Amino acid sequence: MWLHGFTQTRATAEPFLSILAGNHRLMTPDLPGHGASAGVNASLDATADLVATLRSREPSALGGYSFGGRVALHVALADPTSVSHLVLVSTSMGIADADERTARQRSDEALAHMIRQHGVEAFLAYWRQLPLFATTPNDAWGTRSADGEGLATSLERAGVGTQDYLAPRLAALTMPVLLVYGTLDPKYEAAAKAMAALLPRATVAPIDGAGHAAHLEQPAVVAEIIHRFLATE
Numbered sequence: 001m002w003l004h005g006f007t008q009t010r011a012t013a014e015p016f017l018s019i020l021a022g023n024h025r026l027m028t029p030d031l032p033g034h035g036a037s038a039g040v041n042a043s044l045d046a047t048a049d050l051v052a053t054l055r056s057r058e059p060s061a062l063g064g065y066s067f068g069g070r071v072a073l074h075v076a077l078a079d080p081t082s083v084s085h086l087v088l089v090s091t092s093m094g095i096a097d098a099d100e101r102t103a104r105q106r107s108d109e110a111l112a113h114m115i116r117q118h119g120v121e122a123f124l125a126y127w128r129q130l131p132l133f134a135t136t137p138n139d140a141w142g143t144r145s146a147d148g149e150g151l152a153t154s155l156e157r158a159g160v161g162t163q164d165y166l167a168p169r170l171a172a173l174t175m176p177v178l179l180v181y182g183t184l185d186p187k188y189e190a191a192a193k194a195m196a197a198l199l200p201r202a203t204v205a206p207i208d209g210a211g212h213a214a215h216l217e218q219p220a221v222v223a224e225i226i227h228r229f230l231a232t233e
Contacts, residue, residue: 001055003031004067005213009144013215015219031067044071047074048074061085066212070091071158072087073088088178088192092188093198094164103161104160120148123151132212133211136216178203179199
């Protein structure tokens, strides 16, 4: 199962997903606030519960990008035995400092207000211009979620500022974990290396010349790295 990022849908990363699927059965649900699930209002924990209901009862691979990676992390922590391999692309384990976490929550709430005040198209244009995505080509974005209220609610209920700091719990994840980041994204490079130091079986995979959306910028490279990782025991 692959979980998309904020503002995206299950169909956003079509070139990446096509390569990733290969001979596997690949599930790609729309997360709450996005796509066909735009009307679903859920916290991170509630989102993880919803995702868990869609997954096979047998242990299977789970991955996600950014927001989707944070959801995947919550799914794995809630039921580690259900995840055979965990793939996290440009993913955060949360903010350690309580004051910084509160400030991030206020920032996300301000973005939600922006969406409601100026509309979803203006917000998506703003989002695409953020420094995080400076190296993401315009034609790589694909399908975007077009429901402004859904995106606003996602920020308020499941943004990084709402997330508990997960570092103390990562030792419970004993399955193989792949941490992917772009070398032009220093914040998430640091996040990946910090998580790798806490996870019992972590593999770190830097994507040279890529930014935050490494799987959109270099879909074949990222998909091949994941394929090799899934072949490990």
